[in-house]
Amino acid sequence: LLLLTTVLSNNKLSFDDAGALSLGVLYIGFGFHFFLQARAENWMAFVFGLIIVWLTDSFAYIIGRKLGRHKLIPKISPNKTWEGSIGGTAVATIVAIIFAESTHFATHFSLFEIVLATLILSIAGQFGDLIESALKRYFGVKDSGTLLPGHGGILDRFDSMLIVMPIIVLIGLTA
Template sequence: MKQRIVTGVLAAAFFIALALAGSWYYSVLLVLMAIIGYTEYAKMNGFAWNHPASLLGYAGVLMFVLPWSLMGAEAPSALTVMWILAFLLLALTVVTKNKTTIDGASLLLLGALYVGYGFGAMNTIRQTEEGLFWTFVLFGCIVTSDAGAYFAGKAFGRHKLWPSISPNKTIEGAIGGVILSIAVAASFALAAPGTLSVTKAVLIGLVCAVAGQMGDLIQSAYKRVRNIKDSGKLLPGHGGILDRCDSWIIVFPLVLLLGLLPV
C-alpha cells in the first residue's frame, strides 16, 4: 500500500505539472502514454511491439493523438484514420498469407481506436481556449467518482454491481461515485458561472461518473479474458498505463462526442 501511495502521489504531481504547463509539454506526455498504452494492449493480445501489425497500429494511434493544432495542421478525421488503418491491416493478412489473421487485425484496429482516440481527446480538450479549466473539470469528476465509489462501497456496500467482472464493486459504491462526481462538477460551475452552468455541470458529472466506472469495468473484463492481473508494470502498485487510465480514455472522448464542451 505504501508503494502504491508514493507512486500515485509522484505520478499525479508530475502529470498535473505538465497539464498546467500545457502546449508541447502536456502533448508529448500524452503521446508517450498512448504509445505505452498501445504497447500494453498489443502485448495483451499476443503481439510484440515490432510485429508489422503492431507497427501499423502505432501509426494509427499517432494519427489520433498527435497535437495537430500545435503543428499548424488540420487533424485527419477519425473515419479516415480508421478506414486506412483497417485497409492496411486487412492487406497485411493477405501479404502474410494469414500469418496475421483477420482476428488479430481486428483486435489491433480496435486497440488503435480505444487507446489513440482516448488520449487524442485529452489532447484536443487541453488545446482549446478554456482547455485547462475543462481538463481539470473532467479529471476532478473522474478522480472523485473513483474515491466516492471506494469509500461509499466500504461504508454502505451491500449489493454487488457486477461480481463476474469486478467482485469488489457495489451498487451503493457506484451511486456514491455518481453523487460525488456531480457535486464536484457543480462546484466548478459555482466557481466559474460564466464558463459552466450548473445544469451542464450536473450532466457532465453524471456522464463522467457513469462512463468512468464503465471504463474501469471494460478493462477489468478484458484482463479476465486474458487472465492477467495488470496490463503492465510501469507504475509500481498501480500496474500499467491502461490500468491507470482506463476511465480517462472513455470519459474524454464521450464528453467530446456528446457535445458537452465548447470545442
C-alpha cells in the same frame, strides 16, 4: 497491412488478433486524441473532467468498501458495488457544483447542465473502468502492463479518461 500480415504469416496473426489490435489502436488512439484536444481547447473543462474521474473512482472505492453490499458486475469486476458507484457519482456531483460555482467555468453553463454533464461523465468514466477490466479478463491478465507495478498497469490510470475526454469534447464542454 494487418490483414495482409495474416496472409503472409500463414495465419500466425489471426483475423481475431488483427481485429483486436485494430480496435485497441482506435480505443487508445481516439481516447488520447480527445484527451489532448480537451486540454488544448479549454483547460477548465479538462480539469473538470479529471476531477470527475478522480472523485468518482476514489469515492466509489471508499464508499463501496464501507457500505457496499450489492455487486455491480461481479463477472467483470468482482469488488465494484452499486453503493460505491452511486456514492462516487454523488460525491463527484457535489464537488463539481462547488468547482463550477467557484471558477469561471460556471459562467458558461447552467447548474442543470453542470449536474447533467457530471452524471454523464461519472457514469461514462465507470464504464471506461469496466471496459478495461473486461479487456483484462478477456486476455486473462491481471495488469495491463508492468510500468506501474501494483496499479493494474498504465492503462488503468487512463481507462476512465479515454471515455470521458471524448464526451467532454463531443457534448461541448470545451466551448
